[in-house]
Structures are given as C-alpha cells and as structure tokens.
Amino acid sequence: MINFKDKNEQYDFIYKIVLVGDPYVGKTNIMSRFLNEIFIENSKATIGVDFGVTVIDVNNKKIKTQIWDTPGQERYKAIASAYYIMAVGVIIVFDIANKSSFDHIESWINEIKLHIPQANILIVGNKSDLQCFREISYDDVKSFCSNHGYSYVETSAKNNINVN
Numbered sequence: 001m002i003n004f005k006d007k008n009e010q011y012d013f014i015y016k017i018v019l020v021g022d023p024y025v026g027k028t029n030i031m032s033r034f035l036n037e038i039f040i041e042n043s044k045a046t047i048g049v050d051f052g053v054t055v056i057d058v059n060n061k062k063i064k065t066q067i068w069d070t071p072g073q074e075r076y077k078a079i080a081s082a083y084y085i086m087a088v089g090v091i092i093v094f095d096i097a098n099k100s101s102f103d104h105i106e107s108w109i110n111e112i113k114l115h116i117p118q119a120n121i122l123i124v125g126n127k128s129d130l131q132c133f134r135e136i137s138y139d140d141v142k143s144f145c146s147n148h149g150y151s152y153v154e155t156s157a158k159n160n161i162n163v164n
Contacts, residue, residue, distance in 0.1 A: 011055050011064040016086050018068045018116075020108050021093035022101040026126035029157035030093060031069045039158050084115040089122065096125045096154065099135035109148070122151050129156040 019027040028050065032038045035052040050069040055062050068083050084090075092108045094101040105123065112119055123145050125136075138154070145152040155162040 011062040013061060014064040014066070015088050016066045016068065017089045017091060018070060018084055018087045019091050019093060020070050020112065022095075022098075022104050023071070025093045025095040025098070025101050026155075026157050027069050027093050030091075030124070030126060030155065030163060031067050033157045033160055033163045035067065037160070039160070041158075081111070081115050084112070084119075087116055087119060089120040090116065091122045091124055093124045093126050094136075095127050095130075096141075097127055097130040097133035097135055102136045102141065105144070122153065125152065125154040126157060128154040128161060129159045 019031060021027055029039055031050070031052060032040060035054055051066060052069075053064065053066050055064050057063075068087070070083060090112045092105055092112070094105060096102075102125075109121065112121060123141070125138075125141055142152055153162050157163060
C-alpha cells in the first residue's frame with residue numbers, strides 16, 4: 001500500500017513513524033484506516049514493508065508523516081530493521097485478545113532501542129472491539145506502560161476507534 005495524500009502539499013515538519021509488533025495484531029489495518037479510512041477484513045501478513053504518507057495539522061503546523069508498516073514474522077526482522085533508519089517514533093502494536101503478542105512487547109522494545117535509541121515509543125492495544133475475548137487486562141497493560149514510561153492507547157482499526 002502506498003498512499004500519497006496530496007503529495008505536493010507544503011509542510012513544516014516531516015516525521016517517519018514505524019509500526020512494529022507480532023504478525024496479525026492489526027498493524028496494516030491501523031495504517032490503512034489512518035491513511036485511507038479503510039478496513040480490510042481478511043488482510044494477509046505483511047511481507048517486506050509497506051508505507052504511506054499523509055500531511056496532518058497539529059497546532060497550526062503541517063506535518064508530513066511517513067508511516068512504515070513492518071512485518072511481524074521473526075524471519076523478516078533483519079530486513080525490517082533497515083527501515084528503522086531516520087524514524088523518530090515507533091508504535092508497538094499488540095492484540096488485546098492475544099496475550100502472547102503483549103508478552104513480546106519487551107522484545108520489540110529491545111529491538112527498537114538497539115536500532116533507534118532515542119525513538120519515541122507508543123504502545124497500542126488493538127482490536128478493542130474484541131473485549132469479550134480479552135486476554136490481558138487494561139490495568140496490567142497500563143501499569144506496564146507506566147512503569148516503563150510509555151504512553152498507551154487502545155484502538156479498534158475495525159470500528160475506527162482511537163486510530164487517529
């Protein structure tokens with residue numbers, strides 16, 4: 001997916017954001033929802049790296065945002081790490097209905113710190129529409145993030161909740 005919303009639009013700043021996390025946690029759908037307001041019900045695992053670009057307004061400043069969607073499979077980590085270059089922010093996504101995807105957050109943090117020591121990290125619990133299947137409590141995640149100094153938000157790419 002490559003999306004260039006009005007690629008000739010002027011901007012004040014440019015930021016590269018990288019989405020990481022285990023396979024099937026919803027990284028691609030978060031990006032697709034954010035850039036195109038589209039949700040793909042049966043999306044496939046990302047192979048390689050997808051990216052999109054948009055310009056957003058924050059405090060009367062135009063920010064060109066490059067969003068890079070990396071694969072979550074272990075075998076692609078070496079390739080994906082090349083795309084961390086020049087990133088200022090990382091969004092680590094896990095699935096609230098899949099505890100093992102939450103358990104892997106620390107390894108994702110270590111991976112990011114290895115390649116982007118100064119990166120701003122946001123933890124995102126996706127699939128909040130699956131509350132009845134939740135495997136990790138909101139309070140446990142919030143406590144983990146608080147103890148490590150990370151912000152946390154829950155989203156539903158499917159229902160377009162907290163994606164923007």
